Amino acid sequence: MKVNPESIKKDFPIFLKGQPFAYLDTAATSQTPQVVLDVMDAYYTKFRANIHRGLYEVGEDASKAYDDARVKVARFIGAESHEVIFTAGATASSNMLVSMLEYSGIVKEGDEVVTTAMEHHASLIPLQELAKRNDLDLKHIPLAEDSVALDYSVVEKFITDKTKIVSIMLASNVTGVINEVARISEAAHKVGALVICDVTAAVGHMSVDVKTLGADFVYFSGHKMCGPTGIGVLWGRADVLKKLQPGVYGGGIVEEVTLARATYRGIPERFEAGTPNIAGAIGLGAAVGYLEEVGVENIHEHSKALADMAAKLLEEIPGVRVIAERDSLKNVGIVSFVVKGIHPHDVADILGKEGVAIRAGHHCAMPLVTDALGVPAVARASFYFYNTPEDIDALVRGIKKAQEIFNNFSK
Amino acid sequence: MRLFVVSKRRKKFLTILANSMEELYKENLLDHNAHPHNKRVIEVPHVEAEARNASCGDRGVLMIAFNEGEHVIDAAFQGEGCAVSQAGLSMLTDKIKGMNAEELKLLSPGDIYTMLGVQISPGRVNCALLGYEALEKILKKPLREKEPICLH
Structure with a gap:
C-alpha cells in the first residue's frame, strides 16, 4: 500500500496551520500525530x-x-x-x-x-x-x-x-x-x-x-x-x-x-x-x-523514494555535492549535502526563512563529518511519510536562492 | 565597504534581496564574508584566542597586537564557518584597531549586533558572537605576552 502524504498530514496538527511547511528535519525530531x-x-x-x-x-x-x-x-x-x-x-x-x-x-x-x-x-x-x-x-x-x-x-x-x-x-x-x-x-x-x-x-x-x-x-x-x-x-x-x-x-x-x-x-x-x-x-x-497502521515498510518505501528524488535533483544543481548513500535500497531516507561557497548554516538559515526546515552542522557525528567525510559541516534533509515531492521542490528553490544571494559576492 | 557600479544583474539581485525576507544577509555582511578584512596571521608579538561554535562547526582565532599603552596596533583573524561568524570576525578586527584595553572591555554583545547591522535570531547568536567570545578570552590574558599560534 502506498503512503498518501496529504492524508497523513491531516493526522498531524502542526501541518494544519495553513501556510506551507516543508519539514525535512525528522532525523532531528519527528512531528507528533494527534493520536x-x-x-x-x-x-x-x-x-x-x-x-x-x-x-x-x-x-x-x-x-x-x-x-x-x-x-x-x-x-x-x-x-x-x-x-x-x-x-x-x-x-x-x-x-x-x-x-x-x-x-x-x-x-x-x-x-x-x-x-x-x-x-x-x-x-x-x-x-x-x-x-x-x-x-x-x-x-x-x-x-x-x-x-x-x-x-x-x-x-x-x-x-x-x-x-x-x-x-x-x-x-x-x-x-x-x-x-x-x-x-x-x-x-x-x-x-x-x-x-x-x-x-x-x-x-x-x-x-x-x-x-x-x-x-x-x-x-x-x-x-x-x-x-x-x-x-x-x-x-x-x-x-x-x-x-x-x-x-x-x-x-x-x-x-x-x-x-x-x-x-x-x-x-x-x-x-x-x-x-x-x-x-x-x-x-x-x-x-x-x-x-x-500505516505500515513501517510503506513508510520506508515512501521516504527512500523521496530521498532518491531529492538526491537526483540536488546533484543537478551546479555547486551542490550530495553526501548520502545513493543506493536507495540502502538508505533510510536521509540526504546530506554541501553547497560550494556557502556554509551549511547559512543554507539552513535561508531555507528556514523560505519555510523549509533542514538541519546544518555535524549532526552529533563529528568524527564522521569532519574526519571521514572531510567537511566542517553538512546540511541535511531527512524524509518521512508526511513529506511530499513539493517539499523537495521548495528545498531546491531555496538552495538556488541561497546561491543567488551569496554568489554575487564571491566574484 | 567597496563601491559597486550598479549593473543590470546586480539590480536584479538587489531586487531579490529587497523582496526576500533575508534580513540577515545584508550586503555589507555578505561582502565581509566573501572578502574578509584582516584574514591573516599577525607575525609580531600578539595575544590570540580561539572560539568555537560546536553546533555548526564555526571556528575563529582572533589575534590582537597591543602596544605598551595597551592600544590595539593590529588585529587579524583566521577561521572558517558561516557567513555571520566570519563576517563578524572581519568587522570586529576593523572595529577594534586603535581601541585600548579599557574600551575593548566595554564592548557588549549589543555593540556586536549593531556592528553586524542585521537582525540576529536566537539561533544565530552563537555565530554572531564568535569573535566577541574570542575577544573576551583575550581580555582575560596578559595582553603583552606572546603566545604560540594555534589554529586547532
Missing part, C-alpha cells in the same frame, strides 16, 4: 497516578496503560515485553547500558571495544569514557574508500578474541546508509562479544526486528518516530539482561532494602529506577500503533 497527543492528554486529565503503587482505580488505569505500552513497543521490534526497558531516550539508554555492563564486570583492562567511524555521539562518547576508565582499546571500523558505507572487508581484522563489546548503528543519521548489522553481529558472536545496536535513526522509518539484527542490545528514542520527547527504549536479550546489574539506582527496582544493602527485582523492573516518564511511554505506545 499520540490524545493518549498523553488522557493520562494527564483522566487517570494520572503513579504506576505500580496506587491501589485505586486511576492508579490501576495508569499502570495498565504503561504496561500495555511496553507490550506494544516490544511487539513493534520483535521482542518480549520483559526485555523492553523504558528510558529517557537513546542517550540515556546508551549511558545506562554502559554502566550496566561496567558494573557487571563485563570488561577488564586490555579488552577491546569495536565501534564504527559513523556513530552518533550518544553511542560513541559513553564508550570512549568506558574505555578511558577501564584501560580498554576502542577501535573504529572505517568507511570504505569513496563511500559512505562501512568497509566490511576489514571487519574480521577489527573483531578479535580480545573484543568484548561491538557497537554499531543500524542507520546513519547523516548519510542515511543502512549498515549490515546482522553481518557484524555474526562476526562479534563468533568471538563471544556482546553486540549493541543504536537503531535511533532507523526505528519507525524501516522495519526493525531485534532477532534479525542479531544484537544483544538495541536502543532508540521515541521522538524521531512520532513519539513524544523524553522517552526511549533499551532492549536487551532476556538471558543477558538477567545477568546484569542495574545501571541507575533508586526506588522501584528493589526487592528488599536494609541500611547497608539492597536486592533487586527481575527484568525489566530492576532497570527502571524512579518514576518513569509514564505519559511518554503511553505516547510512544500510541505512536507505535499509529505507525503499524
Whole structure:
C-alpha cells in the first residue's frame, strides 16, 4: 500500500496551520500525530497516578496503560515485553547500558571495544569514557574508500578474541546508509562479544526486528518516530539482561532494602529506577500503533523514494555535492549535502526563512563529518511519510536562492 | 565597504534581496564574508584566542597586537564557518584597531549586533558572537605576552 502524504498530514496538527511547511528535519525530531497527543492528554486529565503503587482505580488505569505500552513497543521490534526497558531516550539508554555492563564486570583492562567511524555521539562518547576508565582499546571500523558505507572487508581484522563489546548503528543519521548489522553481529558472536545496536535513526522509518539484527542490545528514542520527547527504549536479550546489574539506582527496582544493602527485582523492573516518564511511554505506545497502521515498510518505501528524488535533483544543481548513500535500497531516507561557497548554516538559515526546515552542522557525528567525510559541516534533509515531492521542490528553490544571494559576492 | 557600479544583474539581485525576507544577509555582511578584512596571521608579538561554535562547526582565532599603552596596533583573524561568524570576525578586527584595553572591555554583545547591522535570531547568536567570545578570552590574558599560534 502506498503512503498518501496529504492524508497523513491531516493526522498531524502542526501541518494544519495553513501556510506551507516543508519539514525535512525528522532525523532531528519527528512531528507528533494527534493520536499520540490524545493518549498523553488522557493520562494527564483522566487517570494520572503513579504506576505500580496506587491501589485505586486511576492508579490501576495508569499502570495498565504503561504496561500495555511496553507490550506494544516490544511487539513493534520483535521482542518480549520483559526485555523492553523504558528510558529517557537513546542517550540515556546508551549511558545506562554502559554502566550496566561496567558494573557487571563485563570488561577488564586490555579488552577491546569495536565501534564504527559513523556513530552518533550518544553511542560513541559513553564508550570512549568506558574505555578511558577501564584501560580498554576502542577501535573504529572505517568507511570504505569513496563511500559512505562501512568497509566490511576489514571487519574480521577489527573483531578479535580480545573484543568484548561491538557497537554499531543500524542507520546513519547523516548519510542515511543502512549498515549490515546482522553481518557484524555474526562476526562479534563468533568471538563471544556482546553486540549493541543504536537503531535511533532507523526505528519507525524501516522495519526493525531485534532477532534479525542479531544484537544483544538495541536502543532508540521515541521522538524521531512520532513519539513524544523524553522517552526511549533499551532492549536487551532476556538471558543477558538477567545477568546484569542495574545501571541507575533508586526506588522501584528493589526487592528488599536494609541500611547497608539492597536486592533487586527481575527484568525489566530492576532497570527502571524512579518514576518513569509514564505519559511518554503511553505516547510512544500510541505512536507505535499509529505507525503499524500505516505500515513501517510503506513508510520506508515512501521516504527512500523521496530521498532518491531529492538526491537526483540536488546533484543537478551546479555547486551542490550530495553526501548520502545513493543506493536507495540502502538508505533510510536521509540526504546530506554541501553547497560550494556557502556554509551549511547559512543554507539552513535561508531555507528556514523560505519555510523549509533542514538541519546544518555535524549532526552529533563529528568524527564522521569532519574526519571521514572531510567537511566542517553538512546540511541535511531527512524524509518521512508526511513529506511530499513539493517539499523537495521548495528545498531546491531555496538552495538556488541561497546561491543567488551569496554568489554575487564571491566574484 | 567597496563601491559597486550598479549593473543590470546586480539590480536584479538587489531586487531579490529587497523582496526576500533575508534580513540577515545584508550586503555589507555578505561582502565581509566573501572578502574578509584582516584574514591573516599577525607575525609580531600578539595575544590570540580561539572560539568555537560546536553546533555548526564555526571556528575563529582572533589575534590582537597591543602596544605598551595597551592600544590595539593590529588585529587579524583566521577561521572558517558561516557567513555571520566570519563576517563578524572581519568587522570586529576593523572595529577594534586603535581601541585600548579599557574600551575593548566595554564592548557588549549589543555593540556586536549593531556592528553586524542585521537582525540576529536566537539561533544565530552563537555565530554572531564568535569573535566577541574570542575577544573576551583575550581580555582575560596578559595582553603583552606572546603566545604560540594555534589554529586547532
